[in-house]
Amino acid sequence: SQKIEQNSEALNIQEGKTATLTCNYTNYSPAYLQWYRQDPGRGPVFLLLIRENEKEKRKERLKVTFDTTLKQSLFHITASQPADSATYLCALHTGGFKTIFGAGTRLFVKA
């Protein structure tokens, strides 16, 4: 079955550093992949989408890469700030309007 793996351990980094989160998937070849941010007590918020024919996508301090050979996406936040502290979810498009979400990685940015 399709499976998405995100690092279940929280990521702790110092303010100003680059945070890198990993999303690995198996048993599927998605046409695109999405990243969402979720704050405690809130629903996920869409951040970025990257298609299978795109290697990299940027939006302000965010960068996403997509390696369909490795079946992996990396999500980078440069010049991280305490306000970036949240859980980041990877989501795979699986056909039609179906999306599978990873469990997310919690990021803590210390001032």
Add this chain to the structure above:
Amino acid sequence: SAVISQKPSRDICQRGTSLTIQCQVDSQVTMMFWYRQQPGQSLTLIATANQGSEATYESGFVIDKFPISRPNLTFSTLTVSNMSPEDSSIYLCSAGRAGTGTDTQYFGPGTRLTVL
């Protein structure tokens, strides 16, 4: 984008009772979904709410337990029936627009349900 509101934001219910959660979108959307999320877990899709017809349920979820209505393009309800403590979770409504080339979804704030 779409702004989604849910009511109630949280509730504590007794075993055996039912709770209906409302979801309102600020603009017309094609697709509406209901998810469940346990603390620290991924989102699990319960069903797709179809306007004017029966919802499409995912494996492990049935209409008798989770009846869903969608009377128009901006509103849906999810009922959690005959609740047990195992139903304690966060229930999230989401919406998206088909035909945009992607399935980007917009989420409500969630309803935190505790069943005693």
